[in-house]
Amino acid sequence: MYRYDPIDQAMLADRAAxxxxxxxxxxxxxxxxxxxxxxxxxxxxxxxxxxYMLRVAIPYGTLDSDQLRALARVARTYDRGYGxxxxxxxxxxxxxxxxxxxxxxxxxxxxxxxxxxxxGNCIRNITADPHAGATADEVDDPRIWVEAxxxxxxxxxxxxxxPRKFKIAVTAAAKDRAAIKIYDVGLRLHRDDAGELSFEVxxxxxxxxxxxxxxxxxxxxxxxHLLSYLQAILRVxxxxxxxxxIFKARxxxxxxALGVEEFSRQVExxxxxxxxxxxxxxxxxxxxxxxxxxxxxxxxxxxxxxAFAAARLSDPAFARFARHNVMAHKVxxxxxxxxxxxxxxxxxxxxxxxxxEVVADLADRYSFGEARVTYEQNLLLPHVKLDDxxxxxxxxxxxxxxxxxxxxxxxxxxxxxxxxxxxANARAIPIAQDIARKFADPEVAEKxxxxxxxxxxxxxxxxxxxVGHIGILGVDKKGEEFYQLTLGGSGEDNASLxxxxxxxxxxxxxxxxxxxxxxxxxxxxxxxxxxxxxxxxTGLTPFKEAVYAEAH
Amino acid sequence: MKALTANRLADGEVVFWRGGAWMExxxxxxxxxxxxxxxxxxxxxxxxxxxxxxxxxxDVVEVEGGVAxxxxxxxxxxxxxTNKPDHGKQAAGGADIEVLAHAHGxxxxxxxxxxxxxx
Numbered sequence: 001m002y003r004y005d006p007i008d009q010a011m012l013a014d015r016a017a018x019x020x021x022x023x024x025x026x027x028x029x030x031x032x033x034x035x036x037x038x039x040x041x042x043x044x045x046x047x048x049x050x051x052y053m054l055r056v057a058i059p060y061g062t063l064d065s066d067q068l069r070a071l072a073r074v075a076r077t078y079d080r081g082y083g084x085x086x087x088x089x090x091x092x093x094x095x096x097x098x099x100x101x102x103x104x105x106x107x108x109x110x111x112x113x114x115x116x117x118x119x120g121n122c123i124r125n126i127t128a129d130p131h132a133g134a135t136a137d138e139v140d141d142p143r144i145w146v147e148a149x150x151x152x153x154x155x156x157x158x159x160x161x162x163p164r165k166f167k168i169a170v171t172a173a174a175k176d177r178a179a180i181k182i183y184d185v186g187l188r189l190h191r192d193d194a195g196e197l198s199f200e201v202x203x204x205x206x207x208x209x210x211x212x213x214x215x216x217x218x219x220x221x222x223x224x225h226l227l228s229y230l231q232a233i234l235r236v237x238x239x240x241x242x243x244x245x246i247f248k249a250r251x252x253x254x255x256x257a258l259g260v261e262e263f264s265r266q267v268e269x270x271x272x273x274x275x276x277x278x279x280x281x282x283x284x285x286x287x288x289x290x291x292x293x294x295x296x297x298x299x300x301x302x303x304x305x306x307a308f309a310a311a312r313l314s315d316p317a318f319a320r321f322a323r324h325n326v327m328a329h330k331v332x333x334x335x336x337x338x339x340x341x342x343x344x345x346x347x348x349x350x351x352x353x354x355x356x357e358v359v360a361d362l363a364d365r366y367s368f369g370e371a372r373v374t375y376e377q378n379l380l381l382p383h384v385k386l387d388d389x390x391x392x393x394x395x396x397x398x399x400x401x402x403x404x405x406x407x408x409x410x411x412x413x414x415x416x417x418x419x420x421x422x423x424a425n426a427r428a429i430p431i432a433q434d435i436a437r438k439f440a441d442p443e444v445a446e447k448x449x450x451x452x453x454x455x456x457x458x459x460x461x462x463x464x465x466x467v468g469h470i471g472i473l474g475v476d477k478k479g480e481e482f483y484q485l486t487l488g489g490s491g492e493d494n495a496s497l498x499x500x501x502x503x504x505x506x507x508x509x510x511x512x513x514x515x516x517x518x519x520x521x522x523x524x525x526x527x528x529x530x531x532x533x534x535x536x537x538t539g540l541t542p543f544k545e546a547v548y549a550e551a552h
Numbered sequence: 553m554k555a556l557t558a559n560r561l562a563d564g565e566v567v568f569w570r571g572g573a574w575m576e577x578x579x580x581x582x583x584x585x586x587x588x589x590x591x592x593x594x595x596x597x598x599x600x601x602x603x604x605x606x607x608x609x610x611d612v613v614e615v616e617g618g619v620a621x622x623x624x625x626x627x628x629x630x631x632x633x634t635n636k637p638d639h640g641k642q643a644a645g646g647a648d649i650e651v652l653a654h655a656h657g658x659x660x661x662x663x664x665x666x667x668x669x670x671x
Contacts, residue, residue, distance in 0.1 A: 027562060029602035047605055049629050050640055051564035080639055095639070097563035347635050418625060419633035429635040479623050479658035 301333025
């Protein structure tokens with residue numbers, strides 16, 4: 001994977017030193033909160049309900065084992081022993097003290113981690129397919145392109161004060177595991193018959209108050225022009241994005257207001273004027289980055305493993321883990337091993353310092369020192385030999401990390417919600433815990449099959465509720481927590497926004513409603529239909545009738 | 553009845569005003585029956601820029617066993633996150649924590665809503 005060079009390292013050290021001075025000036029009273037707040041936000045430091053929260057960027061969700069250990073040290077030394085992985089594949093620490101923040105940034109900088117551009121109206125941390133470099137269905141490693149964009153967008157002076165924040169996601173695979181259609185810019189890499197790479201460019205997706213599935217503004221952009229084309233998109237956004245109304249400032253509002261055709265025309269016009277050679281990545285630099293993501297030296301192995309097959313036969317828990325958490329690798333004899341941070345009853349996305357260290361050690365011993373973070377708030381070991389999967393499973397189980405529920409009803413996305421977040425209207429975590437406990441029996445969860453529940457504690461939709469097969473949105477009714485349910489959303493290839501089921505429910509009615517809807521699905525489903533397929537066939541009616549029956 | 557709350561600058565801890573000092577437990581908060589006095593205290597707090605962030609007044613009501621913030625959000629700030637009972641102020645336990653944990657009733661936290669609007 002890509003390692004920061006001396007220029008990157010010097011930049012991080014400078015930035016940490018600068019923030020140390022800014023913190024000292026704030027603590028001495030030389031800066032007011034209004035003056036300091038934008039500075040701390042530029043370093044990912046928010047003030048939440050109980051303490052400061054530090055959001056650390058994990059570019060393209062890829063961590064080496066030393067970085068994961070550094071995160072564990074931050075959790076143990078400066079927080080309360082855990083961290084929270086987010087839908088943006090970042091990690092958040094919820095109990096940070098302002099006076100410790102400069103030391104934390106120093107510690108992170110030593111391993112090439114930072115909190116730069118994890119807040120503010122700039123280009124945020126860019127996400128990618130968590131299976132990058134390991135899946136057979138990709139045409140290139142998308143992280144090469146994301147790393148290029150990271151370097152280009154970091155401290156980019158023209159795009160440091162955009163009308164609003166700007167998020168980019170990239171996939172190079174046939175299956176979208178990066179939710180590219182709900183991003184400000186979503187990129188899908190294609191390779192044509194001649195071997196030429198091109199990007200399908202989606203612009204103006206997003207959730208929040210006004211959700212949109214991102215339309216395509218260009219079907220095939222020659223990959224070498226990625227940066228100049230992004231510059232053109234951002235220039236149109238900078239020129240016309242609304243700075244007068246925070247709720248209408250995202251690029252999705254501009255794309256919708258202008259219309260896709262007119263927006264595309266303006267981007268193309270801007271791009272035509274651009275001196276592309278000035279902006280686009282030189283081939284030699286692309287080659288340098290590409291080399292950093294070169295395959296790791298996989299062994300030549302048989303495609304099947306006797307040890308793996310024997311463990312499946314002898315251990316039902318391992319067999320279940322193999323069914324749901326172990327996925328095919330592009331290299332015969334290897335597998336991707338998903339680590340669900342979704343043990344029923346626990347907080348979705350949370351990992352203790354000890355758990356992070358266990359994953360770091362497993363990465364070192366079994367996965368070329370590399371781990372990944374997924375937007376579904378789970379971790380992943382990308383390159384594990386099939387022969388080693390039983391041992392990995394055993395060690396994960398000992399650390400409480402072997403929940404075999406990837407993609408199942410208890411693999412719930414939940415934002416921190418009102419338990420932590422200053423913006424939230426309602427709690428999300430206890431709702432997720434309650435639902436997961438209800439479906440904690442792995443046989444029940446397996447019978448229900450793929451069902452993605454996503455919970456947000458407010459309309460900002462960090463929990464992606466609009467694209468949950470079942471979405472749950474916490475709302476505030478005169479200070480009381482209520483939850484609005486939506487059905488039929490999807491953030492993946494067949495992306496769609498959920499439809500509102502009916503009136504919001506009180507907190508203690510949510511799990512019951514989920515249970516009732518699962519019953520409807522099990523009764524209505526035909527063949528191999530997933531919950532989403534059944535819903536798309538039947539529509540809202542049977543689900544609505546089941547949940548609101550008593551009201552009639 | 554009102555109380556005055558803020559987050560402490562250096563560590564973000566939730567604190568409550570009492571006669572010019574800042575206390576960590578809600579049970580130690582000064583309660584104002586008089587709005588003018590409450591606003592005067594808020595004015596003082598806003599000048600304390602080296603130790604506080606975002607001071608604001610909250611509504612407090614009588615509940616079984618004592619008093620508690622009217623809004624659920626403010627009770628949560630006075631207790632800690634519900635998913636980790638061993639974190640936050642609630643971890644210390646005690647009769648005052650029990651009163652807050654069992655308080656019912658809800659209304660929007662007006663001081664907090666004003667803060668969010670300002671942002």
